[in-house]
Amino acid sequence: MTQIATLDARTVRRRSSPRGASFEGVFEGLCFAAATALLASLGGVLVALVIGGWPAFARFGIGFLFTSTWDPVRDIYGAAGPIVGTLITSVVALALSLPIAGGVAFFLVELCPPILRRPIGTAVELLAGIPSIVYGMWGLFVFAPFFAQHVQIPLMTAAPSGSLMETLVQGVPNGSGILSASIILAIMILPFMAATLRELLMTVPPQVRESAYGLGATMGEVVMKVTLPYVRRGAIGAVMLGLGRALGETMAVTFIIGNAHGFPKGVFDSGSTIASTIANEFTEATGPMHTASLIALGLVLFLITFMVLALARLLLRNQARL
C-alpha cells in the first residue's frame, strides 16, 4: 500500500511539471517584448522627431509654425505654407470624396442588383489596396493635361478681368496645383472610405432595416434616418481614418501639387503639403538647419495625424474592428 502510494506521488510530481514547462515564462516574456517593441516604435517615432526637429524649434521658436518663409539659401524656415497646404488639400479631398463614398456604399447595400453586388464590392476593396504612387502617376500624366485643357483654360478665359474669380483661378495652366492634388487625394481615399462605410452598413441588423421599410419609409429615409444613424459613431471614425490617410499621403500629392512654398493664392496655384515637402527635400537638404526644419515639419504632421487617428480609433472602438 505505502509503496504504491509513494510511486503515485512520484509519478504525479513528475507529471505535474511537463517537459518544457519552464519555458512558459520565457515564451510569455518574448510575446510581451514583441508587444512592447510595437509600443516603443511608436514612442520612438515621436522621440526621434522631437530630437531631430529640436534645433528648428530652438532657433525659430513658436514662429516656426506661423511664418511662411522657406528659404534654404538664407537658412530661414517657416512651416505655415506646408501646414496650410496639408490642411486645405485634406479637407477639400474629404469634402469631395465623402458624398461619393457614401453614395457608393448606399448603392452597394441598398440598390445594387445582387448579381453585381459582389463584383463591385470586391473591385472597390481591391482598389483600396492600389499603391498611392500609381494614383500619383496617373494624376501627373493623365489627369493633369485633361484638367488643364478642359477645366483650367476655359475658366481662365471666362473669368472677367479684375474680378474675384480671376484672382481665384490664376496660375500656370499646367494642371497641377492645390485643387488637382485635392481631387487626386479624393479619388485615392474614395475606395477605402466606401469599403469601410459599406462594411459598417452591413453590420446593421436586418430587422432594423426591414422594420423601417415595413413602416413605409423610402430608401433614402431608411439610409439617412435609420441605418446611417445606427452606425453613426463608426461612420465618423471611418471618415476620420480617411482624413488621416489624406493628411499623411505623400506620393499621390508630391507628383501633382506643384511644390511651391508659401500660401497658395488661388485654387490652381502651386502649393505644398508637409509630406510632399519632406519627400522632395529631405535627401537633398542643404544644411543641418534645413534637415532639422524638415524633421520639425514631420513632428507637426505626427501630432496632427495622431490626434485625428486617436479620435477615429476611440470612435471605432466599440464597432466591428476595421
Next chain:
Amino acid sequence: MAVSAARIATRRASNAVFVAFCYLVTAVALTALAAILWSLLSQGLGGIDLAVFTKSTPAPGSSGGLANAIVGSIMLCLLGMAIALIVGILAGTWLAEYAGQSRYGSTVRFLNDVLLSAPSILIGLFVYELLVAPFGGFSGFAGGVALALLAAPVITRTTEDVLKLQPTSLRESGVALGTPLWGVIRTVLWRSAGSGILTGALLAFARISGETAPLLFTALNNQFFSLDMRKPMANLPVVIFQFALSAYDDWRRLAWAGALIIAASVLAITIVARILSQEQKRS
C-alpha cells in the same frame, strides 16, 4: 388627405433624387477608377518586354530594364516581412492570450491601431534617425526595417483577431492533456489559426510592396545591381518616382511598366489573401 398625398409625393420625389444621386456617384467613382486601371494597362503594357526583367536601370538615353529594382524590392520586402512576422505574431499572441483586459494590453492595442495608419513617411524619418544617420549611410537593411514597421501592426492585429476566434475548449483540452500553455499556443492555436494569420501576412505584404515614402530616406536607390544589404538598394517604388518625374521618354516608359508590375503584384497578392480567407470561412 390632400396634405398627406402631397407629402407622399415630396417624399417620393426626394427619394428619387437620392437614388439617382447614388447611381450617379457610383458611376462616377467606377469610371474614375476604371480610367486609372485603363491608363495603367495601356501605358504599362507597352513598356513591358524581356529586357525589363533582365537588365538593370539605364542611364538616360540607353536601353535598360528594372531587374535590379525588382530584385531589390523583393529583398527589402522579404526582410521586412521576416522581421514583421516574428514581432507581429508574438505581439498578437500576447494581446490575445496573455494581455486579457489589462490596462497595458488595451494601451498596446490602441497604439498599435494608431501605428497601423500612421503616415508612412514619418516611419521613414524615424528609421532614418535610427539606422541611417548614426551608421553613416543609406542601406537596404534600413529600408527593410522601415517596411517591417509598416507590416508588423497589420500582422499583430490579424493574429490577435484570429486567435480570439479560436474556441476556449481548444486551449482547455490542450492544457488538460498536460501541455504547458505556450506549447498549446505553439502546436494547437497557431496551427488552427494558421490560414487567418497567413491572410493577414499577405495583406501586410501587399501593403509594403507598394510603399514609396519610407524607402526614400532609408534604402534610397541604386542604379546598379546589388545584393548588399549594407549599401543603398534599388527598389521599384523609388525608381518609379525618380523616372516618372524625369524628362526622358525611356525613363517614363519604364516608370509606367514598373507601376503596372507593382499594381499587378499587389492585386494578385490581395486576391490570394481573399480566396484564402473565404475558404477559411467555409471550412
